[in-house]
Amino acid sequence: MDATPKQKWSLFAVSIPVMLWTLIPLFWIFSLAVKPSSIQADGKYVPREITWDNFRLILTGGASDLFLPALRNSIIVCLLATLISVVLAMFCAYAIARLDFPGKKMILLVALGVSFFPVISLVTPLFDLWRNIGLFDTIPGLVIPYLSLTLPLSIWVLSAFFQQIPWEMEQAAQVDGATSWQAFRKVIVPLAAPGVFTTAIITFFTAWNDFVFAISLTSDNARTVPAALAFFTGASQFEQPTGAISAAAVIVTIPVVILVLIFQKRIVAGLTSGAVKG
Amino acid sequence: MSQIQLKEISKVYADGYEAVKKVSMDIADGEFMILVGPSGCGKSTLLRMIVGLEDITSGDLMIDGKRVNELAPRERNLSMVFQNYALYPHLSVYENIAFPLRLNKGGISDEEVKKRVGDAAEMLELNDHLERKPANLSGGQRQRVAMGRAIVRDADAFLFDEPLSNLDAKLRGQMRTEIARMQRRLGVTTVYVTHDQTEAMTLGDRVTVLKKGVVQQIASPRELYEQPVNLFVAGFIGSPPMNFLPARVEDRSLRLPFCEVPFGEEFADKVKGKDLVIVGLRPEFVKDAEIQDPVPGAVEFEADVDVTEWLGNELYAYIPFESDEAVRAKLDELDRDLDGEGMRTQMVVNLEARSRVREGERARFFFDPKLMHVFDPENGDNLTRNEEEAKRIAAESEEDRKRALERAKRKEAEAPA
Ligand SMILES: Nc1ncnc2c1ncn2[C@@H]1O[C@H](COP(=O)(O)OP(=O)(O)OP(=O)(O)O)[C@@H](O)[C@H]1O
Numbered sequence: 001m002d003a004t005p006k007q008k009w010s011l012f013a014v015s016i017p018v019m020l021w022t023l024i025p026l027f028w029i030f031s032l033a034v035k036p037s038s039i040q041a042d043g044k045y046v047p048r049e050i051t052w053d054n055f056r057l058i059l060t061g062g063a064s065d066l067f068l069p070a071l072r073n074s075i076i077v078c079l080l081a082t083l084i085s086v087v088l089a090m091f092c093a094y095a096i097a098r099l100d101f102p103g104k105k106m107i108l109l110v111a112l113g114v115s116f117f118p119v120i121s122l123v124t125p126l127f128d129l130w131r132n133i134g135l136f137d138t139i140p141g142l143v144i145p146y147l148s149l150t151l152p153l154s155i156w157v158l159s160a161f162f163q164q165i166p167w168e169m170e171q172a173a174q175v176d177g178a179t180s181w182q183a184f185r186k187v188i189v190p191l192a193a194p195g196v197f198t199t200a201i202i203t204f205f206t207a208w209n210d211f212v213f214a215i216s217l218t219s220d221n222a223r224t225v226p227a228a229l230a231f232f233t234g235a236s237q238f239e240q241p242t243g244a245i246s247a248a249a250v251i252v253t254i255p256v257v258i259l260v261l262i263f264q265k266r267i268v269a270g271l272t273s274g275a276v277k278g
Numbered sequence: 279m280s281q282i283q284l285k286e287i288s289k290v291y292a293d294g295y296e297a298v299k300k301v302s303m304d305i306a307d308g309e310f311m312i313l314v315g316p317s318g319c320g321k322s323t324l325l326r327m328i329v330g331l332e333d334i335t336s337g338d339l340m341i342d343g344k345r346v347n348e349l350a351p352r353e354r355n356l357s358m359v360f361q362n363y364a365l366y367p368h369l370s371v372y373e374n375i376a377f378p379l380r381l382n383k384g385g386i387s388d389e390e391v392k393k394r395v396g397d398a399a400e401m402l403e404l405n406d407h408l409e410r411k412p413a414n415l416s417g418g419q420r421q422r423v424a425m426g427r428a429i430v431r432d433a434d435a436f437l438f439d440e441p442l443s444n445l446d447a448k449l450r451g452q453m454r455t456e457i458a459r460m461q462r463r464l465g466v467t468t469v470y471v472t473h474d475q476t477e478a479m480t481l482g483d484r485v486t487v488l489k490k491g492v493v494q495q496i497a498s499p500r501e502l503y504e505q506p507v508n509l510f511v512a513g514f515i516g517s518p519p520m521n522f523l524p525a526r527v528e529d530r531s532l533r534l535p536f537c538e539v540p541f542g543e544e545f546a547d548k549v550k551g552k553d554l555v556i557v558g559l560r561p562e563f564v565k566d567a568e569i570q571d572p573v574p575g576a577v578e579f580e581a582d583v584d585v586t587e588w589l590g591n592e593l594y595a596y597i598p599f600e601s602d603e604a605v606r607a608k609l610d611e612l613d614r615d616l617d618g619e620g621m622r623t624q625m626v627v628n629l630e631a632r633s634r635v636r637e638g639e640r641a642r643f644f645f646d647p648k649l650m651h652v653f654d655p656e657n658g659d660n661l662t663r664n665e666e667e668a669k670r671i672a673a674e675s676e677e678d679r680k681r682a683l684e685r686a687k688r689k690e691a692e693a694p695a
Pocket residue numbers: 291292293295297315316317318319320321322323324473
């Protein structure tokens with residue numbers, strides 16, 4: 001469906017407040033990141049002068065041994081969590097969408113229930129457990145809680161996508177001579193691709209933005225960026241680390257923006273149109 | 279190439295509904311078998327059991343003499359065109375057609391794939407569209423892609439589930455002849471589901487008529503038309519459908535709403551003890567007595583014409599009559615079974631276009647009583663079915679089929695490779 005110019009303009013008008021609402025804080029962070037520390041607290045939205053000192057500080061300067069390893073940890077943890085979560089959710093959702101087995105409703109409900117569970121209540125027991133079994137401050141120690149956080153939603157999203165794919169696609173593949181695995185890999189997964197990317201992005205963001213687990217379950221070795229930011233100190237004892245924190249925040253936003261730009265094209269609805277007549 | 283045998287196959291769905299009841303049939307190598315019947319009579323179910331997408335509750339399915347009940351679809355080596363085509367939307371037309379070949383592990387080289395897809399595309403005139411996605415194709419093109427996917431590999435049989443049902447009339451006619459030509463050329467055993475009369479009559483070597491999961495008759499189109507076994511088949515085959523008239527059995531004649539038809543000795547036995555029967559008379563067997571001289575032995579009658587429809591090449595005249603209460607229930611039931619539009623208390627006759635019969639006028643007609651069918655109102659059996667004639671027609675059509683196959687093979691052999 002193509003919108004008429006009039007519809008386009010009215011949509012645009014509606015989206016302006018939303019855009020402002022979300023962009024103002026972003027610009028604010030950016031402006032804090034480029035303000036020299038002397039005018040940090042001047043209360044002006046637009047910086048009077050611009051400096052890259054804060055970026056230099058966290059990338060090459062004094063804060064870099066705190067920030068760079070954290071960035072690396074963040075990337076590894078998030079990619080791992082995303083990958084595992086998507087693959088697991090894919091199989092699980094496929095089974096839920098295609099098979100009729102006892103307890104199917106139960107699984108879906110439990111998954112939904114788990115995602116309502118307050119994260120903070122998990123942290124203390126996990127902390128104790130991780131200390132005992134040696135997962136504290138390790139990468140798997142973070143990946144596992146992220147999985148439990150993201151799997152329920154991923155399963156829900158993906159099973160909705162799988163359910164939309166007509167059964168006949170798969171039956172056609174079977175008749176064409178495909179094994180169940182071939183039918184899944186060559187027909188179902190490509191058709192569910194928008195769903196897979198959606199889940200991947202949700203999972204990645206959840207893990208990327210998590211603070212509670214990151215600060216409680218890690219120490220120096222596996223600390224991720226959100227937790228590391230809390231440990232920033234100013235250039236001197238009397239300075240607030242606001243500038244450095246803002247600069248770090250800007251940097252960690254970049255991968256998110258890139259991801260969205262890459263996957264935006266893939267998340268196109270209506271990929272299944274043309275499969276069947278009508 | 280293969281022979282498919284169904285032995286007392288039944289299907290009970292999970293909810294307890296018995297969709298197919300003890301269906302038996304033999305489909306010969308290279309034969310074109312049609313399954314017809316009203317909506318919901320179990321045609322698709324039967325086809326899906328043959329291809330392996332639906333479990334067989336009881337009975338045996340044999341392909342080339344081997345029981346295949348438990349084989350997975352891919353082990354049966356049959357190819358199917360789905361009612362809604364089920365093309366893979368993420369693949370181009372080329373890749374859609376090549377899909378079955380690509381699955382064949384290790385077997386087929388890229389060149390071979392290219393050649394085979396090329397051949398199929400050539401035959402189906404898809405060459406210009408190979409790089410396009412199914413979403414951008416017209417209905418007829420999609421249908422041809424689905425067909426290409428089915429014929430590209432050497433399947434033992436083709437199964438079609440109402441492949442033309444969503445096309446417009448013109449395209450349907452075109453595709454119909456194309457399918458017929460292709461089937462003859464390839465000589466592959468084919469099972470074709472439809473509820474379109476014309477497709478059933480023109481495409482099939484033999485036609486299976488199903489009603490509520492039960493086979494009514496398996497015969498060549500001509501036999502179905504000329505020697506139906508019961509009311510249902512008689513009413514289902516033919517367009518416009520056969521007229522059913524109540525008839526009182528009298529001493530030596532049948533009393534129809536418009537006329538009286540005398541009958542001979544041997545027929546008297548068949549209707550002995552009955553005082554009411556249903557007479558079936560095809561619209562095209564009634565002639566206009568004004569423009570044509572009655573054949574010897576014809577029955578003449580006069581009737582008021584209610585409505586006429588002139589179609590250029592023919593003229594339909596509708597003649598209302600009083601239905602007999604005693605057969606009313608039976609005819610209503612038949613009408614429901616046939617998905618009919620309502621009670622038929624009028625007779626349709628199909629006259630020549632030059633006929634001067636006009637609506638609201640009284641006209642004279644005649645018909646040859648030898649062409650008339652008489653049905654038992656109790657169980658619907660055809661009392662006038664001539665078994666010998668039926669056998670003769672069956673033998674004839676079988677011979678025709680073999681000749682057509684041979685002709686196609688010869689042509690294939692002569693054609694430069
Ligand atoms: N999965 C199912 N579970 C229960 N009953 C079913 C199922 N599929 C079909 N049926 C029933 O089986 C009967 C036959 O269905 P089928 O699809 O074979 O009919 P059909 O002859 O192909 O009809 P149509 O011409 O409308 O396609 C129908 O009465 C239908 O309600």
